[in-house]
Structure formats: C-alpha cells, structure tokens
Amino acid sequence: NAGVTQTPKFRILKIGQSMTLQCTQDMNHNYMYWYRQDPGMGLKLIYYSVGAGITDKGEVPNGYNVSRSTTEDFPLRLELAAPSQTSVYFCASSYSLGQANYGYTFGSGTRLTVV
Amino acid sequence: DQQVKQNSPSLSVQEGRISILNCDYTNSMFDYFLWYKKYPAEGPTFLISISSIKDKNEDGRFTVFLNKSAKHLSLHIVPSQPGDSAVYFCAASFQTSGSRLTFGEGTQLTVNP
Numbered sequence: 001n002a003g004v005t006q007t008p009k010f011r012i013l014k015i016g017q018s019m020t021l022q023c024t025q026d027m028n029h030n031y032m033y034w035y036r037q038d039p040g041m042g043l044k045l046i047y048y049s050v051g052a053g054i055t056d057k058g059e060v061p062n063g064y065n066v067s068r069s070t071t072e073d074f075p076l077r078l079e080l081a082a083p084s085q086t087s088v089y090f091c092a093s094s095y096s097l098g099q100a101n102y103g104y105t106f107g108s109g110t111r112l113t114v115v
Numbered sequence: 116d117q118q119v120k121q122n123s124p125s126l127s128v129q130e131g132r133i134s135i136l137n138c139d140y141t142n143s144m145f146d147y148f149l150w151y152k153k154y155p156a157e158g159p160t161f162l163i164s165i166s167s168i169k170d171k172n173e174d175g176r177f178t179v180f181l182n183k184s185a186k187h188l189s190l191h192i193v194p195s196q197p198g199d200s201a202v203y204f205c206a207a208s209f210q211t212s213g214s215r216l217t218f219g220e221g222t223q224l225t226v227n228p
Contacts, residue, residue: 004158033215040124042204043159043218058215090158103149104216106158 002026006091006107013081013114021076021110023091031094032074033058033104034066036087043090049074081114088112118142119207121219129227134192136222138205141186145207149216150179150190153202162203163190195226 007022025032030051035043035058045058049068063085065077074093078085088111092104119140128134136150146167151159165172165179165188172179178191192199202223206216 035218040220042119042121042220045215045217048215092158103161103164104151104159106160108156108158 004091004093004105004107006089006110008110009108010111011113013078013112015081015083015114017081018077018079019081019112021078021089021091021112023074023076023107024072025074025091025093025105026072027093027105028071029093029095029105030071032068033092033094034064034074034076035090035092036060037090037109038087046076046089078112083114086112086114117220118145119205119217119219121203121205121222123222124220125223125225127225127227128195130197131194134190134195134199134224134226136190136192136203136205136224138188138190138219139186140188140207142207142209142217143183143186144209145217147208148179148181148188149206149208150177151204151206151218153204153221159204192224195224197226197228200224200226 004025033048034046044060047066049055055066088109090109091107094104149164150162152162153159163174163177163179165181181188202221204221205219208216
C-alpha cells in the first residue's frame with residue numbers, strides 16, 4: 001500500500017519556468033490537499049479538492065493551479081516560477097467529512113528551489 | 116492571522132523525562148485538534164487527536180490535553196525517547212471548514228540520550 005506518492009522529490013527551477021508537481025493516492029480518499037512549508041511558518045494550504053472535478057482555493061493559492069480529473073491524482077501546477085515559491089510542498093489526502101479520525105496521510109514532499 | 120500558534124520553536128529534554136509541547140488557538144469555532152510528527156525528509160504523520168467534547172486523550176506514551184477556556188492544548192510524551200526527536204505540528208479544524216486543517220508553526224523536539 002503506497003499511500004500518497006509525490007514526484008519529483010527535488011527540483012530546481014529558473015525564474016519564469018513552469019512545472020507540475022505530481023501527487024497520487026491509492027487509498028480511495030475523496031479529499032486531497034496541497035500544502036507548502038516555509039521555515040518557521042508551519043504548513044499553509046494552497047489548494048484542496050473534495051472529489052474528482054471539484055477544487056477550491058486555500059490560504060495561499062496565488063501562482064498555482066490544480067486539477068482533479070480522477071480520485072487518485074491531484075497535480076499542482078506552477079506557471080511562472082518565482083523565488084517566493086521556493087518551499088517544500090506536501091500533498092495529503094483524507095477520508096471525507098464525518099470520519100472520526102480527521103487525520104491526513106501526507107506524501108514525503110517535494111523540495112523546490114527557484115533561482 | 117495565525118489562528119494556531121506554537122510559540123516554542125524548539126524544546127530539548129533528557130531521555131526518560133517528560134516532554135510537553137504547547138499550542139494555542141484563537142478561533143473558538145475549532146472543534147477538533149490533532150498532533151502530527153515530522154521527521155526530516157518525510158511527510159508529517161498523524162500522532163493523536165482530540166475532540167472538543169473531551170479534555171484528555173491518551174495513546175500509550177502520548178497524551179493530549181485540551182483547555183477550551185484557555186484555547187490551549189498540549190502534548191505530553193512520557194517517557195521521552197531519542198526516537199521522538201522530530202518536529203511536532205498541532206492542527207485544528209471545525210465543521211464548516213470541511214476537513215481542512217489549520218496548522219501551527221511546529222516545534223522541534225530533541226530528546227538527548
């Protein structure tokens with residue numbers, strides 16, 4: 001059981017380049033999330049999805065886009081990379097609202113550097 | 116506006132002693148609280164949670180206490196072990212946010228042998 005798989009693990013981008021961070025889960029979770037972690041700042045929600053075809057903005061969505069065409073996949077797109085997007089990105093998934101345990105399952109992260 | 120705050124960036128304790136990690140929140144609508152543990156180069160993993168209808172939840176060496184009047188929760192680890200060295204995040208959610216969690220900044224716990 002792989003859980004949540006993120007690729008790539010590391011990436012260096014030049015300013016203005018674009019890339020897609022991939023996220024796949026095999027637990028049939030309805031909810032999926034993208035967070036970024038900056039030093040000393042905790043985890044900030046970028047986008048989330050409550051099911052295939054449904055996405056919504058989180059706290060820090062500017063500069064990013066997402067899509068959810070299947071239950072399993074939730075890619076995060078950076079169109080014009082900026083130094084402010086240097087961060088560690090985590091994808092997570094969870095069961096739908098109503099479960100006693102609201103715990104998320106996180107991927108291992110993607111460390112992105114924009115230079 | 117940081118709704119969930121962990122004011123101590125780091126904590127160092129001796130093996131076998133108690134570790135107490137603290138978390139404060141400002142939104143009284145939060146009704147579910149969780150602690151996550153994160154090792155370097157890994158994603159956070161769920162540790163323990165508590166509903167707002169309780170004031171204590173225990174799981175082995177880990178106990179979470181919730182003081183709603185003070186909007187404060189704490190995680191106690193007894194006894195602490197070197198393998199507990201990690202970053203600990205507290206998180207909170209409420210019904211109208213769906214299952215979205217708001218995270219604190221994290222506290223780096225170091226347990227010295």
